[in-house]
Amino acid sequence: MKKSVLTGVFLVSLVGYSQNIVVYGPESMKWIETSAGKIFKEKTGANIKYIPINGVIPRMKLEKRNPKADIVVGLTDINYLDAKNNKLITSYKPKTIKNIIKKEFIIDNEWYVTPIDYGMLALNYNYEILKKDLKTFEDLKKYPKQLLLQDPRSFTGEAFMLWTIAIYGDNWLEFWKTIKPSILTTSKGWSDSFAKFTVGEGTIMSGYASSSLYFYQDGNENKYKSYIPTEGGYVYLEGAALVKKKDIKKEAKQFLDFILEPEFQQLAFEKNYMFPVTKYTYPEDYKYVPTTNKIVRLNSNYVNKHLEEWKKQLIQELKK
Amino acid sequence: MKKTKFYGYLYFGFWIIPLTFFIKDFFHISEIQNINFGDSFELFKISLIQGLLSVVLSTIIAIIPSYYISYEKNILTKLLESLIFIPFFFPAVSTVIGFTLLFKLPILKNFELMYSLKAIILANIFYNSPIMVRYISQGLKGIPKNIIEAGRIDGANELNIFFKIKLPLFLPQLFKGMFLVFIYTFSSFGIVLTLGGLRYSNLEVEIANSLLRDGDFTRALILGIFQFIFLIFISYIGDFLPLYESIEQINRKKISVKIIIFSLFYLLFEYSIVLIGVLYGFYNYYTNKFSFDSLFKIFSKNFNFEYPVIEGIINSLFLATITPLFVIIFTYLLLKNFNKTSNRFIVSTMGFSSAFLGVILIYINILFEIKLWILLIIGYFLITVPIAYSFMFQYIIEFPEDIVSLSKLDIKSSFKRFFLIEFPILKNIFIGTYLQIFAIILGEFTISYTMQLGSEFPTIALVNYALYSNKKFLEGAILSSISIIIISTLFYLSSYINKNET
Numbered sequence: 001m002k003k004s005v006l007t008g009v010f011l012v013s014l015v016g017y018s019q020n021i022v023v024y025g026p027e028s029m030k031w032i033e034t035s036a037g038k039i040f041k042e043k044t045g046a047n048i049k050y051i052p053i054n055g056v057i058p059r060m061k062l063e064k065r066n067p068k069a070d071i072v073v074g075l076t077d078i079n080y081l082d083a084k085n086n087k088l089i090t091s092y093k094p095k096t097i098k099n100i101i102k103k104e105f106i107i108d109n110e111w112y113v114t115p116i117d118y119g120m121l122a123l124n125y126n127y128e129i130l131k132k133d134l135k136t137f138e139d140l141k142k143y144p145k146q147l148l149l150q151d152p153r154s155f156t157g158e159a160f161m162l163w164t165i166a167i168y169g170d171n172w173l174e175f176w177k178t179i180k181p182s183i184l185t186t187s188k189g190w191s192d193s194f195a196k197f198t199v200g201e202g203t204i205m206s207g208y209a210s211s212s213l214y215f216y217q218d219g220n221e222n223k224y225k226s227y228i229p230t231e232g233g234y235v236y237l238e239g240a241a242l243v244k245k246k247d248i249k250k251e252a253k254q255f256l257d258f259i260l261e262p263e264f265q266q267l268a269f270e271k272n273y274m275f276p277v278t279k280y281t282y283p284e285d286y287k288y289v290p291t292t293n294k295i296v297r298l299n300s301n302y303v304n305k306h307l308e309e310w311k312k313q314l315i316q317e318l319k320k
Numbered sequence: 321m322k323k324t325k326f327y328g329y330l331y332f333g334f335w336i337i338p339l340t341f342f343i344k345d346f347f348h349i350s351e352i353q354n355i356n357f358g359d360s361f362e363l364f365k366i367s368l369i370q371g372l373l374s375v376v377l378s379t380i381i382a383i384i385p386s387y388y389i390s391y392e393k394n395i396l397t398k399l400l401e402s403l404i405f406i407p408f409f410f411p412a413v414s415t416v417i418g419f420t421l422l423f424k425l426p427i428l429k430n431f432e433l434m435y436s437l438k439a440i441i442l443a444n445i446f447y448n449s450p451i452m453v454r455y456i457s458q459g460l461k462g463i464p465k466n467i468i469e470a471g472r473i474d475g476a477n478e479l480n481i482f483f484k485i486k487l488p489l490f491l492p493q494l495f496k497g498m499f500l501v502f503i504y505t506f507s508s509f510g511i512v513l514t515l516g517g518l519r520y521s522n523l524e525v526e527i528a529n530s531l532l533r534d535g536d537f538t539r540a541l542i543l544g545i546f547q548f549i550f551l552i553f554i555s556y557i558g559d560f561l562p563l564y565e566s567i568e569q570i571n572r573k574k575i576s577v578k579i580i581i582f583s584l585f586y587l588l589f590e591y592s593i594v595l596i597g598v599l600y601g602f603y604n605y606y607t608n609k610f611s612f613d614s615l616f617k618i619f620s621k622n623f624n625f626e627y628p629v630i631e632g633i634i635n636s637l638f639l640a641t642i643t644p645l646f647v648i649i650f651t652y653l654l655l656k657n658f659n660k661t662s663n664r665f666i667v668s669t670m671g672f673s674s675a676f677l678g679v680i681l682i683y684i685n686i687l688f689e690i691k692l693w694i695l696l697i698i699g700y701f702l703i704t705v706p707i708a709y710s711f712m713f714q715y716i717i718e719f720p721e722d723i724v725s726l727s728k729l730d731i732k733s734s735f736k737r738f739f740l741i742e743f744p745i746l747k748n749i750f751i752g753t754y755l756q757i758f759a760i761i762l763g764e765f766t767i768s769y770t771m772q773l774g775s776e777f778p779t780i781a782l783v784n785y786a787l788y789s790n791k792k793f794l795e796g797a798i799l800s801s802i803s804i805i806i807i808s809t810l811f812y813l814s815s816y817i818n819k820n821e822t
Contacts, residue, residue: 027789033775034626052786053772058535062679063686065345145432151518153533185435185517191789192514198793201420201434312356319362319519 020047021251024059024243025073026155027052027191031271032073039263046251060088060243067245070252073116076155077237078162080113081304089113089241092253096260099278105237113239114256117265117274121156121163121234122209122226122290129203137167137175137229140182140204147182148196148205152311154189160206161314162303163234166296176317186318209233210273212288221288232296238274327654328662334702335669338680341687346537355539363543364550367522370437371506374444375498381445381586382452382497388583389453390460391573400583401457403450403590405811408707409759410447411781412510414597414800419443419515421596439515444508446593448501449586455497459490495557500710503551503671509766523547528675532770544676551671555664594804601801604794614798627792628775629799632783636762639693639779643700644708644757648750650701651708655716670706677702678770685771692777699767704757711756715749748817755814759807 023032033050040048053059056072057079075083083089093111100106107113125134140147150157165172184202187193197205215224240259242252258264265276385400423433433439463486471485507524523543530540604611618629654662681695723741731737765781773782780803787796
């Protein structure tokens with residue numbers, strides 16, 4: 001008897017236990033636990049356990065039979081379709097949707113995804129070295145071995161590729177062929193490129209317009225600048241979704257409601273360097289973020305149909 | 321003593337059982353048609369080119385320092401021998417930092433080495449040539465003086481002595497070193513990923529990409545299995561080589577100035593990368609000044625609230641303390657029951673993708689909810705057994721059987737026999753291996769990264785990754801430096817203990 005009790009205790013100690021709600025998302029959104037988590041607990045009494053995952057969709061595919069997460073954040077207006085089509089997420093219409101200020105911010109009409117924030121892609125450059133402002137995509141061709149790009153299988157790399165497709169249409173691969181001499185390297189993701197950029201390798205990188213806020217807060221606004229090429233800007237949306245599982249927790253739905261509340265939206269702006277999808281008064285330093293009225297778009301379903309093929313084509317070109 | 325194949329099969333089982341669950345659920349024959357075999361062949365070709373070039377060049381670079389070590393015994397010999405810590409313990413991240421700064425030097429800037437095949441090969445040479453130095457010098461030292469003398473008496477000239485006596489005698493050692501370097505460079509991950517970029521992705525990098533980015537598990541499985549089978553095939557070559565026999569001796573000989581200068585340059589090259597890796601953490605490149613500010617910052621309470629540096633160090637120390645115990649006990653039993661089947665199992669798994677192992681283990685966690693730290697110990701166990709195996713091999717295999725046989729007369733219990741007879745003799749080998757495995761686990765990144773343990777069970781490597789991902793470059797650099805300092809100290813401690821043993 002004693003032996004079996006001990007065995008039982010041992011087995012229990014080997015088995016994990018679940019938190020109130022488990023959120024999967026990128027490393028950069030850990031503030032959801034550390035900052036937003038406190039407010040959410042005050043409101044609902046529930047804790048948030050945030051688990052940073054590099055590549056949330058593959059991880060959800062792995063967990064399909066036994067999902068551990070309740071919520072997934074960081075899905076984009078493009079890749080959420082992969083999760084939706086693979087039945088990894090489920091629909092929920094938040095009670096707070098009236099807070100969304102523009103119809104364009106609604107990612108999915110069936111509410112498989114709740115929009116969190118949006119951002120604009122840009123090219124960041126080292127003004128101190130280049131001593132010249134850049135204006136267009138074509139300007140990139142003037143700087144051999146200076147451009148830091150990301151693998152199209154990474155989030156930023158994929159978005160940058162889509163941006164060029166939205167600008168150049170069927171000739172997008174031709175554009176890539178012409179900028180190849182300018183590319184210093186294609187790294188695994190944004191963080192890697194940004195690390196290289198800040199230590200002075202390469203003077204231009206594909207990144208985000210809101211990085212200018214970061215440069216400003218760091219006192220580097222004269223050293224680093226960002227620009228959106230005159231050919232057009234590319235906006236992407238980030239969202240959150242309920243993970244499809246047997247028992248969907250009440251708190252998980254409350255979390256999606258909370259996302260569209262002012263406190264969460266403010267944190268998304270401050271911590272994520274992204275722009276709120278609800279009404280928001282921007283601080284003074286917002287003026288450092290470049291913007292444009294000329295926005296280029298691609299149809300989500302069209303993208304989803306061709307995305308893998310485009311990525312393969314681009315990888316093949318970059319490897320040549 | 322009757323030898324059993326049980327431990328070899330048990331080790332193989334530890335690999336195969338979780339792999340079977342993964343294959344059962346994620347391998348879809350229908351998806352094979354989507355795989356571009358032309359692309360896969362290209363990946364194989366790139367891996368092969370990187371592996372072969374690295375092996376050949378590491379061997380060439382290592383010949384002169386090995387020659388020096390074989391015929392001299394002084395401080396330079398000791399420093400050259402100590403380089404062996406690099407391939408096993410020096411973190412890839414620090415190597416990348418070292419080479420990035422090296423390639424930016426004005427003298428090298430025009431060669432455009434960064435992000436090229438040359439960069440990968442140079443880093444591979446830095447990483448792996450110490451292995452060749454170790455093996456070649458052991459081979460040269462192991463050539464019995466009396467055989468050479470006999471050759472001379474029979475009228476052989478120096479050329480004949482080299483080709484007909486020395487070369488055949490040290491070839492097995494040479495091939496063993498080359499085999500090890502080939503495995504490491506063929507399946508290299510961190511260096512290819514960071515110094516090569518997308519253009520030079522090899523099989524290992526693509527396996528990780530398929531698993532973590534594309535979620536294309538069938539492709540990852542096919543690439544992983546192909547890599548595994550290829551390396552098993554390569555390991556068969558090892559079966560044709562005779563077992564290593566330790567009869568090391570120093571045959572002093574006059575060394576030319578050119579050899580001394582080359583050896584010094586080689587030492588300088590290797591240590592300059594190590595020093596850059598350490599000093600970089602104390603250098604603030606924003607202000608261009610050396611500073612300890614980041615060191616104090618990463619241990620502060622506020623900082624640890626967001627980045628669990630202290631928890632990461634505690635967790636890594638916990639894993640690094642526990643795992644080597646299992647590894648040493650198991651490896652001892654494995655070597656006491658040495659046979660070719662077990663040997664092949666151990667050697668072949670050396671080339672198994674660590675990224676793949678991480679994903680398989682996380683899948684076991686998903687299926688059975690086994691605690692992640694337990695799975696992490698299993699993962700570290702699986703990757704460090706082959707390393708402990710090579711460290712302990714000669715001492716266990718060559719343990720004088722007559723001592724054990726005689727002790728059987730007085731001590732019936734094999735357990736007691738081990739503690740009273742074998743343990744006192746092998747104690748320092750166990751401690752040395754323990755410390756070496758400890759250091760490897762402390763610096764390990766790929767498995768814990770693939771398992772995405774981030775907030776669940778942070779380790780030093782994962783916290784470091786989080787720091788870099790969140791633009792905390794100075795803090796990340798100081799944590800890397802701390803890791804190198806701990807790892808190097810442990811290595812020298814283990815070398816000191818091992819030296820006292822031999």
